[in-house]
Amino acid sequence: MKQYDLAIIGGGLAGLSLLYHLHEAGKLTNQRVLLVDPERKGGNDRTWSFWEMGQGPFDDIVRQRWNRVTLHNTDTDLSCDLGAYTYKLIRSADFYAKTQAALSKVPGLDRRYARATDIRNTSEGVQLTVEGETVYARQAFSSLPHPLDHREVKAPYLDQHFRGWYVETEEDTFDPVVASLMDFRTPQHGETRFFYVLPFSRRRAVVEIAIFSNQHLQTETYDRLLKEYIARHWTEGRYRIEHTEAGNIPMTTYSFPRREGKLIHIGLGGGDARPSTGYTFYNVQRKMMQIAEAYPRLPDLSPWPERHILYDATLLRLLQNEVLPGDRVFVNLFRDNPADRVLAFLNGETNLIQELRLMSTVPIAPFASTFARELIR
Numbered sequence: 402m403k404q405y406d407l408a409i410i411g412g413g414l415a416g417l418s419l420l421y422h423l424h425e426a427g428k429l430t431n432q433r434v435l436l437v438d439p440e441r442k443g444g445n446d447r448t449w450s451f452w453e454m455g456q457g458p459f460d461d462i463v464r465q466r467w468n469r470v471t472l473h474n475t476d477t478d479l480s481c482d483l484g485a486y487t488y489k490l491i492r493s494a495d496f497y498a499k500t501q502a503a504l505s506k507v508p509g510l511d512r513r514y515a516r517a518t519d520i521r522n523t524s525e526g527v528q529l530t531v532e533g534e535t536v537y538a539r540q541a542f543s544s545l546p547h548p549l550d551h552r553e554v555k556a557p558y559l560d561q562h563f564r565g566w567y568v569e570t571e572e573d574t575f576d577p578v579v580a581s582l583m584d585f586r587t588p589q590h591g592e593t594r595f596f597y598v599l600p601f602s603r604r605r606a607v608v609e610i611a612i613f614s615n616q617h618l619q620t621e622t623y624d625r626l627l628k629e630y631i632a633r634h635w636t637e638g639r640y641r642i643e644h645t646e647a648g649n650i651p652m653t654t655y656s657f658p659r660r661e662g663k664l665i666h667i668g669l670g671g672g673d674a675r676p677s678t679g680y681t682f683y684n685v686q687r688k689m690m691q692i693a694e695a696y697p698r699l700p701d702l703s704p705w706p707e708r709h710i711l712y713d714a715t716l717l718r719l720l721q722n723e724v725l726p727g728d729r730v731f732v733n734l735f736r737d738n739p740a741d742r743v744l745a746f747l748n749g750e751t752n753l754i755q756e757l758r759l760m761s762t763v764p765i766a767p768f769a770s771t772f773a774r775e776l777i778r
């Protein structure tokens with residue numbers, strides 16, 4: 402049986418990030434490493450936006466950065482300075498190119514373009530099958546999706562489904578130094594629906610609609626909403642759609658299995674998405690760097706602090722049960738707090754005092770009763 406020191410199952414964001422950080426930390430020397438994924442990554446299959454303080458590990462491939470964002474709903478228009486944070490955008494094509502260039506220098510890396518099956522934790526390590534061959538690794542990290550049916554999940558659960566366009570307009574339309582983070586000026590239909598606009602120049606931007614709801618729409622409906630939104634708020638002139646992007650991120654405090662002996666689950670399937678926002682990129686980098694630093698030991702693997710899971714369960718439950726409209730919650734948080742406090746909170750980087758300050762700016766009665774119920778659960 403072929404033996405590896407380390408197997409990375411799934412070479413998307415989490416798998417490639419972990420390998421990259423292990424390589425950067427000098428932990429892959431003399432290691433026999435398996436990377437298995439059926440896809441040859443290279444195209445721009447997603448755009449990652451996230452916020453962080455100062456320099457990050459992928460700063461050299463950040464396509465665009467913003468220090469100011471806007472938020473709108475039908476009665477509030479906000480323009481917020483992000484303080485110590487910068488909102489950044491990375492194209493996946495650049496991320497795949499950078500990580501794969503670094504990994505091409507790892508002599509012990511065995512790359513297999515195939516599906517891994519029969520993944521099993523054993524007393525000795527992890528056993529898996531690749532193209533009919535059974536192989537074995539002393540330690541394995543898997544970012545395979547963890548399929549969930551929202552009807553069977555007891556924890557609060559909302560899909561975040563989104564679709565967007567990279568557009569080029571014929572007239573100057575956007576302000577490239579200001580990103581539109583959340584714009585709720587569209588009928589909400591009892592859900593949380595918003596657009597975001599990430600401009601690269603006066604004429605080029607990504608415009609997307611995101612909906613927190615377990616009812617997905619037809620492609621034509623997302624497209625109609627995008628078209629109406631652009632015409633109403635940005636330009637009535639002509640524009641070209643260069644590229645489309647769509648996807649879904651489960652937003653849930655469901656307890657994703659993180660560790661089964663020597664098999665560790667990472668990425669979306671390991672619970673690395675922030676339940677209340679779906680943002681994943683930043684947390685994946687933070688956790689994968691911690692793992693790389695500690696390797697071959699394992700650090701604390703919990704994706705988010707316990708308190709934050711409880712806050713998110715509260716918020717998701719309020720949104721799912723339509724107790725509070727999402728536009729009011731998010732816009733009011735940014736209206737009544739400095740933006741960097743809200744962003745620190747959403748990254749799971751606040752202390753209890755900052756969290757109490759944030760809590761004092763939300764409608765206390767529904768939050769307190771739902772919080773108490775989630776705490777008991």
Ligand SMILES: Cc1cc2nc3c(=O)[nH]c(=O)nc-3n(C[C@H](O)[C@H](O)[C@H](O)COP(=O)(O)OP(=O)(O)OC[C@H]3O[C@@H](n4cnc5c(N)ncnc54)[C@H](O)[C@@H]3O)c2cc1C
Nearest residue numbers: 411413414415438447449450516517648668669680681682
């Ligand atoms: C279109 C889109 C846009 C997003 N934008 C943002 C954003 O702006 N900001 C943010 O923070 N998050 C964003 N996300 C959420 C999250 O960052 C991404 O989904 C991210 O790619 C998750 O990383 P992952 O490693 O868990 O999954 P993936 O990157 O999907 O990697 C999983 C890998 O597993 C492989 N695989 C599947 N089955 C097998 C098998 N049997 N054997 C071997 N390999 C297998 C797949 O081919 C894939 O390469 C976005 C998601 C999508 C879909």
